[in-house]
Amino acid sequence: MRSRYILPLLFIVCNVTVKAQSITWAQVQPGVWKGIIGKPEAFNLLNAAGAIPYTAGLQQMGKAAFPLAQSDIAARVSDGKTYLCFPLDKAEQLFGFGLNFQTVYQRGKILTLHVDNYAGKDNGRTHAPTPFYVSSKGYGVFINSARYINVYAGTAVRRDSKTPAVVQDRNTDKNWSSHPYSDAVEMLVPAAGVEIYVFAGPTAMDAVRRYNLLNGGGCLPPRWGLGFTQRVQRLTDAQGVADEAKAFEDRGYPLDFIGLEPGWQSKSYPCTFEWDKTRFPEPKKLVQDMLQKGIRLNLWTNPYISPEAPIYKSMLPYTGTHTVWNGAVPDLTMPAARKIFFGELFKNKVDIGISGYKMDEVDGGDTYLWPDVATFPSGHSAEQMRQTYGLMMQRYTYEMYHQRNQRTFGLVRASNGGGSSFPYVIYNDYYNHEDFITALINSGFAGTLWTPEVRASKTAEEWLRRFQSNIFSPMAMINAWSSGTKPWTFPEVAEQVKALANLRMQMMPYWYSEFAKYHFQGIPPxxxxxxxxxxxxxxxxxxxxxxxxxxxxxxxxxxxxxxxxxxxxxxxxxxxxxxxxxxxxxxxxxxxxxxxxxxxxxxxxxxxxxxxxxxKIPVYVKDGGVIPMMPAMLHAPKNGQKVDIEVRYYGEKPGSYLLYDDDGETFDYEKGGYSFREIKVTKAGGSISAAKKGKPDNVGKVTFKMMTE
Structure with missing residues (x-):
């Protein structure tokens, strides 16, 4: 039986002169508590994402105590809004609050968590404004609301604070600050109630893991998704796709999937979702020819329906009042709308072998996306749709593939809380290399994946530097939709780029095992x-x-x-x-x-x-580090293909590693069709546990290389 707790009627740390309403707490998973204040809306982030907790992973983490004093968490509902207040110690640092690009420390920030295209400032308007934060004290807090949430992360100073700031005289005190100490994280949710989740530690990593596992565990891409991808220029035709694949093969560069940009459709912005017959007269033949070569195709789209699309008339009753680029906006919360819309994305696309989607323009900005005054036939507000549209596009395309028992890996412009399990990587139009790395760092706090993609460069040096960090990311990709760049665009560094692409392929056993830990243990890769x-x-x-x-x-x-x-x-x-x-x-x-x-x-x-x-990009390995490598290949290994493993061992102390194995393509791992084989290494040598009978076994000969003399 789940335990329940009721907060006392008066605020303690977050003290105010009016009485607080009670928060009802229930432990919903080991180390995870849900608090309810007021009347939470039925439509929230976890519901929109269809998130189902990965209970086995949470149970494996074990029990933990509530990480805060419950009496120090306060909430009240007033004027149809919910006011939340969480305690904050003086030495405490905060992380998270979504996919930020310029800052990792979030204490002292004022944010409005709002799905949008990133415009160069960490103000809460970003591609994944996940309302989840982690404390350096080892706990996490998630607000399960599909609303624009205002956050005051240690900025507002309460008159009756439990630990008030020292009053200073600016005239005489050189240490006077316009931002005095604040001992609270406060949030304003524009709804008459909300669900609050608190995640125990004892470490910040434990809190992050529990959050991801509550969302279903991190995604597990197919093996080919961790290879190399090239997105071709906007109007590339079928012959151009074939030529691109041949050029990679002839030059010896690895390639696992090619992304087709808007030109595959007869019209885009808004979209028809049908093949352009002049550029792609035989799409099924092209897809199958590429699959025979070990290369998959991924299709760009946005969800805004052209009046010339075959589904336009049937979709009109299920669309919003406002258009995007004169295209109708489907209400994806309605089953009838989803049946038509995703049925169109399936027909003559997924069913002929298309391996995934890149879902564009589901983030912002305000000048072209539907406005907050728009209405939708389901009754959900424009604000709620904005906060969840990227989630729903991921969820329902993912379900198409799940029903076929076929894994996918794609791209999306927006996500939010609840989306950890979706096999999509966020990208955008911003192109600052340094900020791309900060976003990659913050993705681990947001329950998302981010790619520091490579598009174009002014110099060979920039090209190589961008490529170096790109291969140490969730998706190794050149996005040449506009530039038409190739890995060998700068001949003076072409061989270095090839060596990096090959290194990406060599490291596939490591990357694949790390994504398995993301799924089963919630550890961000x-x-x-x-x-x-x-x-x-x-x-x-x-x-x-x-x-x-x-x-x-x-x-x-x-x-x-x-x-x-x-x-x-x-x-x-x-x-x-x-x-x-x-x-x-x-x-x-x-x-x-x-x-x-x-x-x-x-x-x-x-x-x-x-x-x-x-x-070289500087990379360092922990003492006792074990990195499983495979031979460089042009394409990811197929199901049943035995691959030799070279285990590289670093340092002096004994090392161990769990090498993950499954068929690399289906969801059979959800039914137990996988194995973790334990690698053990010392200076004297190494061993790997035997393959389990009845489990996938794609491991060939295993050798050990002692990297440290």
Missing amino acids: FRAMNLEPGFTITEAKKENKKTNLEENPYEEATTKEVKDQYMAGEYLLVAPMFTGQTSRKVILPKGKWYDFYTGKYAGNGEVITVTPGLD
């Missing part, structure tokens, strides 16, 4: 340094008593926002280089770290300066 044990300033102080920053630069470095290096999987630290840089500083967490390429010792809990040259 790409994430902030702040989630890595041994990195935080608290632990640095605990292990090193020095306080003189000149003597201990590590302590200073770990107090600062780190937004240009990240963890990639269990063992790798990636530190991208940007155009114009010849050297950079890398902060190594406590514990020994080794160079990924050479196995040489790099440092331990210190700040190092590296000069890697143009050809």
Whole structure:
């Protein structure tokens, strides 16, 4: 029986002069509590996403106590709005609040969480404004509302604060600040009630894991999704697609799927969703020919229906009052609308072998998307539709493939809370390399995936630098829809780019295993340094008593926002280089770290300066790190194809790794059709557990390479 708790009638930490309404708390999963205030709306983020908790993963994490004093969380409903207040300690840092591009630390921010195309400022308007935040104290909070939420993340100072800021005199106090200390995270939800989820730790990573597992666990792409993809120019025709595939093969560059941009449709902006017969006279033949070569096709679309689309008239009763580029906007909350719309995306597309979609323009901006005054036949508001449209596009295209027992991997412009399990990667029109890396870091707090895609570059150096970080991301992709660029566009670095593309393929066993952990354990495959044990300033102080920053630069470095290096999987630290840089500083967490390429010792809990040259992106491996590699291949291994594994081992202490295996293509893993094989390595040698009878076994010969002498 689930335990329930009622807050007392008066606010304590978040104290106000009016009486608080009670929050009813119930433990819904191990370490996860749901609180209800007022009358929550039936349509929310988790419902829109159809999120079903991955209970086995949550149970495996085990029980944990409620991470805050429940009496310190306060809420009230007034004038049809819900006011929320959460406690905030002085030494506490906050992460999350969606896919931010320029900041990792969110304390001191005022945000309006609103789905939109990113416009260059972290103000809450972004592609995935997930209302989930994580504390450095090791807990998380999620607000399950499909509304625009105002957030005051330690900015508002209450008159009757439990820990009031010191009053200062600006005339005489040189330390006077226009932003005095605040001891609360406050939110305003424009609804007469809301669901609140609190996630226990004890670490921030544990809170993130519980959040992802509540959403169903992270996505598990097909193997081919972790290969290399090239998106062709806007009006490329069938012959152009075939020529592109042949050029990759002739030049020896790996390629797993090609993305077709708007020109595959007879008309776009708005869309007809039918093949252009002049450019693609025999789409089924093209798709099948490509599949025979081991290459899949992915189709661009947006959901706005052209008056010339075959489904336009039948869809009109299920569309909103306003158009986008004169195209009708389907109300995806209505089953009748979904049957027609996704039936069209299936017919003569998915059913002939199209392997996925890129779903554009479901994010913003306000000048062309439907306005908040629009109405929809379901009765859901324009605001609710804006917050969930990307979620629903992911959910229902994903379901098409799930029903066929065929995995997909695609792209989308918008997501939100509840979407962790969807096999889609976010992208946008912004193109700042440094900010792309910060977004990749923040994606781990938002329950999303992000690709620092490569499109075009002014110089060969920029091209190579962008490509280096791109292969250490969820989707290795050149998006040449406008530029027509190829991996070999800059001949002077073409061989380095090929070597990187091959490295991506060699590392597929590692990437695939890390995504399996994302699914089964909720661990983001790409994430902030702040989630890595041994990195935080608290632990640095605990292990090193020095306080003189000149003597201990590590302590200073770990107090600062780190937004240009990240963890990639269990063992790798990636530190991208940007155009114009010849050297950079890398902060190594406590514990020994080794160079990924050479196995040489790099440092331990210190700040190092590296000069890697143009050809390499700095990457470091934890002591005892185990990285399974396979031979470079032009395409991802097929189901049943045995692949030899070279296990690279770094450092001195004994290492272990769980190598994941399944058929790589279907959802049979949901029924137990998978295995984790344990790799153990010491300086003396290594071993791998035997394949389990009746389970997939795609592992060929296993060898061990000791990288550290």
